[in-house]
Amino acid sequence: MEKLEKLPNLRILKLKQSSYVGKDMFCSKGGFSQLHFLKLSHLYSVERWSIEEGALCNLRELEIVECKRLKIAPRGLWPVTTLRNLKLGYMPYEFQMMAQDRNGENWYRLEHVLPM
Structure with missing residues (x-):
């Protein structure tokens, strides 16, 4: 990631499988x-x-699909105020519950993106 994140004109990045x-x-x-x-x-x-x-x-759109070991959204996601669209698919149960539990301790990480 450290080399990719320094590319000045990178607008779209899709990391798949290996x-x-x-x-x-x-x-x-x-x-x-x-x-x-x-x-x-x-x-x-x-x-x-x-x-x-x-x-x-x-960042405007984030899509996370079938990352089976990722259990929680990153803490640093909440200050990304430009993020408007988040798609989650086939994620671990813990991740799904965090995304749905509006009273949970980690809800602040996603609340600015997901519709109420």
């Missing part, structure tokens, strides 16, 4: 500054995703 291998994904401050669309699909090894404040600052 395109990312590792348990931890990290987006650093200022990373992916022009990215508008991000799709994470079938990334079976990813367990944690960390986003520093100031990363993904222009």
Whole structure:
């Protein structure tokens, strides 16, 4: 991710199947500054995703599909105020419950994106 996030004109990124291998994904401050669309699909090894404040600052759409080990949305997603569309598909039970539980301790991570 550290090389990709520095590409100045990257607007669309789709990571599918074996395109990312590792348990931890990290987006650093200022990373992916022009990215508008991000799709994470079938990334079976990813367990944690960390986003520093100031990363993904222009992200509008995020799609996460069948990332079976990712149990929770990244904490750094809530300051991404440009995010308007979030699609989740075939995610672990824990992730789905977090996305649906408006009174849960992690709801703040998604509340600005998901419709009430």
